[in-house]
Amino acid sequence: xxxxxxxxxxxxxxxxxxxxxxxxxxxxxxxxxxxxxxxxxxxxxxxxxxxxxxxxxxxxxxxxxxxxxxxxxxxxxxxxxxxxxxxxxxxxxxxxxxxxxxxxxxxxxxxxxxxxxxxxxxxxxxxxxxxxxxxxxxxxxxxxxxxxxxxxxxxxxxxxxxxxxxxxxxxxxxxxxxxxxxxxxxxxxxxxxxxxxxxxxxxxxxxxxxxxxxxxxxxxxxxxxxxxxxxxxxxxxxxxxxxxxxxxxxxxxxxxxxxxxxxxxxxxxxxxxxxxxxxxxxxxxxxxxxxxxxxxxxxxxxxxxxxxxxxxxxxxxxxxxxxxxxxxxxxxxxxxxxxxxxxxxx
Amino acid sequence: xxxxxxxxxxxxxxxxxxxxxxxxxxxxxxxxxxxxxxxxxxxxxxxxxxxxxxxxxxxxxxxxxxxxxxxxxxxxxxxxxxxxxxxxxxxxxxxxxxxxxxxxxxxxxxxxxxxxxxxxxxxxxxxxxxxxxxxxxxxxxxxxxxxxxxxxxxxxxxxxxxxxxxxxxxxxxxxxxxxxxxxxxxxxxxxxxxxxxxxxxxxxxxxxxxxxxxxxxxxxxxxxxxxxxxxxxxxxxxxxxxxxxxxxxxxxxxxxxxxxxxxxxxxxxx
Numbered sequence: 001x002x003x004x005x006x007x008x009x010x011x012x013x014x015x016x017x018x019x020x021x022x023x024x025x026x027x028x029x030x031x032x033x034x035x036x037x038x039x040x041x042x043x044x045x046x047x048x049x050x051x052x053x054x055x056x057x058x059x060x061x062x063x064x065x066x067x068x069x070x071x072x073x074x075x076x077x078x079x080x081x082x083x084x085x086x087x088x089x090x091x092x093x094x095x096x097x098x099x100x101x102x103x104x105x106x107x108x109x110x111x112x113x114x115x116x117x118x119x120x121x122x123x124x125x126x127x128x129x130x131x132x133x134x135x136x137x138x139x140x141x142x143x144x145x146x147x148x149x150x151x152x153x154x155x156x157x158x159x160x161x162x163x164x165x166x167x168x169x170x171x172x173x174x175x176x177x178x179x180x181x182x183x184x185x186x187x188x189x190x191x192x193x194x195x196x197x198x199x200x201x202x203x204x205x206x207x208x209x210x211x212x213x214x215x216x217x218x219x220x221x222x223x224x225x226x227x228x229x230x231x232x233x234x235x236x237x238x239x240x241x242x243x244x245x246x247x248x249x250x251x252x253x254x255x256x257x258x259x260x261x262x263x264x265x266x267x268x269x270x271x272x273x274x275x276x277x278x279x280x281x282x283x284x285x286x287x288x289x290x291x292x293x294x295x296x297x298x299x300x301x302x303x304x305x306x307x308x309x310x311x312x313x314x315x316x317x318x319x320x321x322x323x324x325x326x327x328x329x330x331x332x333x334x335x336x337x338x339x340x341x342x343x344x345x346x
Numbered sequence: 347x348x349x350x351x352x353x354x355x356x357x358x359x360x361x362x363x364x365x366x367x368x369x370x371x372x373x374x375x376x377x378x379x380x381x382x383x384x385x386x387x388x389x390x391x392x393x394x395x396x397x398x399x400x401x402x403x404x405x406x407x408x409x410x411x412x413x414x415x416x417x418x419x420x421x422x423x424x425x426x427x428x429x430x431x432x433x434x435x436x437x438x439x440x441x442x443x444x445x446x447x448x449x450x451x452x453x454x455x456x457x458x459x460x461x462x463x464x465x466x467x468x469x470x471x472x473x474x475x476x477x478x479x480x481x482x483x484x485x486x487x488x489x490x491x492x493x494x495x496x497x498x499x500x501x502x503x504x505x506x507x508x509x510x511x512x513x514x515x516x517x518x519x520x521x522x523x524x525x526x527x528x529x530x531x532x533x534x535x536x537x538x539x540x541x542x543x544x545x546x547x548x549x550x551x552x553x554x555x556x557x558x559x560x561x562x563x564x565x566x567x568x569x570x571x572x573x574x575x576x577x578x579x580x581x582x583x584x585x586x587x588x589x590x591x592x593x594x595x596x597x598x599x600x601x602x603x604x605x606x607x608x609x610x611x612x613x614x615x616x
Contacts, residue, residue: 077439
């Protein structure tokens with residue numbers, strides 16, 4: 001029975017533009033994110049970000065303030081309230097101020113860009129985030145990343161790699177980063193910055209130094225394109241998914257950086273064989289895929305792992321469930337196989 | 347209590363008509379409240395002898411709505427007509443429509459919406475929900491269109507018919523078209539044309555107000571025509587309008603015209 005009782009189907013990518021942008025801007029830890037709108041827009045986002053941070057063992061208070069518009073600001077325009085809020089944020093020692101718009105200020109036509117462009121002691125950067133314009137969570141993420149990239153100036157290229165657009169609200173954000181880090185190390189490539197994950201304003205200055213940007217997923221391609229125009233940095237469009245996808249990732253990153261990936265590929269193939277051998281006990285069984293996100297990429301990675309272990313996947317609901325989650329790298333497949341084992345042995 | 351609203355194209359003479367109608371109604375011994383629903387705030391100026399009274403929104407902006415009282419926003423004008431101006435934001439910022447909604451809420455809170463007749467003088471076009479507020483449940487049930495025989499003026503009046511029709515179709519919608527007032531520009535066969543337009547939108551012409559120099563003279567003397575030249579033929583037209591408004595029971599749901607039909611109608615009266 002479908003559990004979603006809302007009138008239209010929703011998904012992670014269908015969320016509010018504002019929330020998407022905040023999932024990025026609040027990770028610039030010394031910055032203040034101003035939500036220019038009624039205070040309720042700030043409160044529920046604050047709660048969500050705080051709770052998600054706790055889930056990821058990170059007790060950080062998100063740096064969010066609201067311009068707290070009331071009806072009179074809507075009637076007379078909210079720019080004065082925004083000015084006051086920016087002034088207060090600047091005087092509090094913020095490294096940068098991000099100004100995120102809401103539905104009502106876009107409706108009444110506040111000129112947020114003009115207010116931000118005035119002479120402020122720290123960078124004040126507008127991020128368009130009004131949800132009613134039809135954007136989604138992903139648009140908010142992309143708008144925020146593109147806006148924040150304006151904090152980076154021209155720098156000399158080095159041998160490092162940037163991680164772009166991690167899903168800061170996903171449960172396995174650190175595990176997924178660790179897996180990509182492991183793969184990069186096996187190619188001998190150091191990382192530059194996690195743009196944007198738990199950093200400070202001054203860290204962003206070196207954004208253009210990396211010789212490659214690795215995007216978290218293909219919805220960030222507009223960000224990859226933007227950074228490639230500004231800093232001439234090429235990008236790989238996604239973290240690796242699945243066994244063969246991980247090998248392809250190593251090859252693509254190696255090629256992009258002019259590094260010989262043959263050794264790294266051998267090591268990875270050996271590791272994957274080891275992982276599959278570890279799960280030989282669930283081979284030759286039958287199950288049915290289940291999970292909240294059964295997109296093409298997830299299903300492909302899961303099917304590939306099932307085939308490698310000779311697990312027969314059917315649609316018979318009586319069979320044990322094989323939980324499918326978005327997984328990153330060989331380590332992601334291993335975690336998925338642990339879940340399958342629990343389910344098949346239950 | 348009777349609540350009427352005058353709508354029409356900008357510059358067509360709604361405020362002049364409203365102020366003279368309020369003045370004529372007050373002569374009948376009635377308790378009249380005129381509310382200017384336009385950020386330009388000049389609806390009640392002739393009733394106030396040229397004074398721009400403080401607007402509800404100005405006072406809310408300066409003091410916050412908790413500190414505003416009825417005495418701050420309601421002013422006695424000619425012959426005791428009570429005058430209120432909604433006001434609104436500076437041109438180009440904020441949301442004037444929301445300002446009208448906020449003004450109505452404040453007037454409700456004060457219990458100001460009382461008397462024998464309330465005359466709402468609303469800006470040119472019903473550009474958003476805020477300017478349809480006077481047509482909502484509990485406010486003006488009788489809508490008068492002010493128009494001349496010019497096509498653009500009829501076009502605006504026809505658009506307002508669409509708004510009335512839409513609001514009348516709601517379960518809570520009680521507003522109706524009460525009639526068309528022709529504030530003439532002096533073009534030939536103007537009365538016939540506007541009367542024909544009124545019939546075409548399922549209503550009737552309630553008063554033909556001819557073009558008369560006395561209107562400008564009264565304005566330059568910062569008075570309504572009723573006050574400036576009570577014996578004039580023009581004052582007679584406003585009194586006649588007042589009488590028609592008080593006895594009018596012909597409230598209809600309008601049938602707005604398609605643009606082609608409207609143009610054809612105007613063309614046929616060249």
